[in-house]
Amino acid sequence: MRTIIVSTLVLTGCATAAQSAHTLAPGKTEVTVAGSRNKTTDQSSDDPAIYSGQVMVRTGVSDATDVGFQLSRTTGTSDALWGLTVDPKFRFTEPTAQTTISLGIPVGIFFADEPSISSTSTAPSSGGFDYGGLIVAPTLYVGQQISPTAELLIAPRFYLIKPDTHVYDDTDLRAYFGGSVGVRITDPQRHWAVTPELAFTHINAEGSGDSTTLLTLGLGISVGN
Numbered sequence: 001m002r003t004i005i006v007s008t009l010v011l012t013g014c015a016t017a018a019q020s021a022h023t024l025a026p027g028k029t030e031v032t033v034a035g036s037r038n039k040t041t042d043q044s045s046d047d048p049a050i051y052s053g054q055v056m057v058r059t060g061v062s063d064a065t066d067v068g069f070q071l072s073r074t075t076g077t078s079d080a081l082w083g084l085t086v087d088p089k090f091r092f093t094e095p096t097a098q099t100t101i102s103l104g105i106p107v108g109i110f111f112a113d114e115p116s117i118s119s120t121s122t123a124p125s126s127g128g129f130d131y132g133g134l135i136v137a138p139t140l141y142v143g144q145q146i147s148p149t150a151e152l153l154i155a156p157r158f159y160l161i162k163p164d165t166h167v168y169d170d171t172d173l174r175a176y177f178g179g180s181v182g183v184r185i186t187d188p189q190r191h192w193a194v195t196p197e198l199a200f201t202h203i204n205a206e207g208s209g210d211s212t213t214l215l216t217l218g219l220g221i222s223v224g225n
Contacts, residue, residue: 017155017180018056018197020100020186021141021153021155022095022100022151023091024058024059028059029057029224030222031056031057031223032055032057032220032221033054034218035053035054035218036053037218038050038214041215052074052075053073055071058087064090068089069086069087070083070108083109086107089104090103098144099142100143107136108134110135133161133162134161135160136159140156140157141155150183151183151186152182153182153184154179155180156179161173161175161176176204179200180198180200182195182218183196192222201214
């Protein structure tokens with residue numbers, strides 16, 4: 001359970017969007033620093049809250065497409081998990097529309113070098129980065145302009161995680177569903193933005209039939225040209 005939660009958090013930017021539904025124009029660049037607190041709603045679980053952070057750089061590729069490059073990490077030293085993600089985003093609506101709809105398809109890898117994250121794997125350690133996996137998280141962004149400097153953002157997402165044998169004793173593809181809601185506050189020229197968000201991720205416990213919901217409180221701060 002813990003490995004699924006942490007890998008999902010890290011590779012999708014702490015389960016929050018931390019970005020607008022708009023895409024950046026060609027030649028525009030934005031840098032975002034974000035952090036979050038993440039905790040399951042399972043009252044019987046003694047898992048502590050997980051804190052994680054990310055740095056993302058986005059740049060405009062075309063009039064309706066931008067791409068982001070993201071580095072993520074959970075806190076701690078003995079069980080920290082890292083993530084590297086490429087996050088293209090495609091806008092389907094006009095740039096002046098009151099409601100903006102776009103699709104992001106982040107693809108990334110997660111990795112760690114301490115065995116304490118996984119309690120199920122019996123695979124031997126080989127040194128270096130001992131285990132990890134691949135994650136894809138298609139995300140639909142719906143942004144409603146509620147004022148000239150504020151955007152209400154709703155972002156449902158679907159997670160596909162392919163772990164390696166050091167995370168689990170099998171490498172079956174795993175699928176989860178989640179989403180976030182937030183408000184992006186910016187200046188009229190969109191040179192900076194602050195984005196508080198609340199997110200959830202529904203997680204099924206493999207083999208037990210149980211499930212839990214991961215709640216995330218996140219905050220992103222962005223600056224750009």
